[in-house]
Amino acid sequence: MPTALPALLRFLPTLALGIVGGALAFAVNLPLPWLLGAMIATTAASLCGVRLRSPGRGRKGVLVVIGVMLGTAFTPGMTGDLGLWSLSLAVMLVATAVMMAFSVWFSQRVAGHSRETALYAGVPGGVSTVTLMAMASGADLRVVGMTHAIRILVVLLAIPPVLQAIGHVDLAGATPDLAQWLWLPGAADAAWLTVAGLGGLWLGRRLRLPNALLFGPALVSAALHLTGVTHAAVPPTLLALAQVIIGVSVGVRFAGTSLARLGQTLVMASLQALVLLVIAVLAAWIGHLLTGYSAAAALLAYMPGGAPELSLVALTLGIDPAFVTTHHLMRISVLVLLLPALLRMMARRA
Numbered sequence: 001m002p003t004a005l006p007a008l009l010r011f012l013p014t015l016a017l018g019i020v021g022g023a024l025a026f027a028v029n030l031p032l033p034w035l036l037g038a039m040i041a042t043t044a045a046s047l048c049g050v051r052l053r054s055p056g057r058g059r060k061g062v063l064v065v066i067g068v069m070l071g072t073a074f075t076p077g078m079t080g081d082l083g084l085w086s087l088s089l090a091v092m093l094v095a096t097a098v099m100m101a102f103s104v105w106f107s108q109r110v111a112g113h114s115r116e117t118a119l120y121a122g123v124p125g126g127v128s129t130v131t132l133m134a135m136a137s138g139a140d141l142r143v144v145g146m147t148h149a150i151r152i153l154v155v156l157l158a159i160p161p162v163l164q165a166i167g168h169v170d171l172a173g174a175t176p177d178l179a180q181w182l183w184l185p186g187a188a189d190a191a192w193l194t195v196a197g198l199g200g201l202w203l204g205r206r207l208r209l210p211n212a213l214l215f216g217p218a219l220v221s222a223a224l225h226l227t228g229v230t231h232a233a234v235p236p237t238l239l240a241l242a243q244v245i246i247g248v249s250v251g252v253r254f255a256g257t258s259l260a261r262l263g264q265t266l267v268m269a270s271l272q273a274l275v276l277l278v279i280a281v282l283a284a285w286i287g288h289l290l291t292g293y294s295a296a297a298a299l300l301a302y303m304p305g306g307a308p309e310l311s312l313v314a315l316t317l318g319i320d321p322a323f324v325t326t327h328h329l330m331r332i333s334v335l336v337l338l339l340p341a342l343l344r345m346m347a348r349r350a
Helices: 006-027 033-047 057-071 082-110 117-124 127-135 143-165 178-182 189-204 211-224 236-254 259-291 295-302 305-316 320-348
Strands: none
Touching: 006 033, 006 057, 006 127, 006 189, 006 236, 033 143, 033 236, 033 305, 057 189, 057 211, 057 236, 057 305, 057 320, 082 117, 082 259, 082 295, 082 320, 117 127, 117 178, 117 320, 127 143, 127 189, 127 320, 143 259, 143 295, 143 305, 143 320, 178 236, 189 211, 189 236, 211 305, 211 320, 236 305
């Protein structure tokens, strides 16, 4: 507490800016208002030279909360066909391989980055895990971090127009009234949600899951909800706050930089992100045709963004969060296992 309190106080102005941005976006009916509003406000402030504080440990806590919220999407009445899910996962892995091959080629041949930098910057997702792995290599961490940050920014900004183009989803959704905003779960449900968060945190670290803070609580919460032990839901206020903090987390990654200083990294990363987005759209349509699942769910599952951000979007819009979360967990797990082998293979070819 002695060290956490000053950090929290320093973060409050950033959080306030994110809340104001989210509230303004909500007032003008922007899709995903709390997420995109907070992200746009803090990104603009960062690029204008304003020093913004990162959520720090607060983001870790939010990841645990998001994981618990994602687990609530798994219900005993789920009718998902295992064979169709497996087929969709296969399509996602093929699309990921295509994205990875293009990203590494583009980063090396077009952007001119080193082999290690190209590999870690080209991974379509898992920014936290990938950055930690890149620290033990000769990769340029600034390029890796900025490439992932710009990709997530581009993907999140593209979600509303792309989803509107493919249909299948109401981006406006229902606006909670005051009673819904103030609703809180009962004591028993709150206790089960707490158990899912703390138990999942321990399990995720024990199993060494990629992004353990997110997927550990999601697994435990999913188990509790699938077995019918609890049907606890998360209040809309907490969901909105989680969106604000995730949006702020994206925006503050540009702190200390400017459009002039970003230069080539901004252009190259944006071009790369747009091509990956096109690949994801094509793969999502193929997955939709093969499995019958909505193109919107497939798109959020295949997109080359961060698992917390895209899973939270799925949860917010009610686009099959269980389906989307499962795909991102599979993709990150496979990538983390294969990255060292890919780096060795690239070194031998070089």
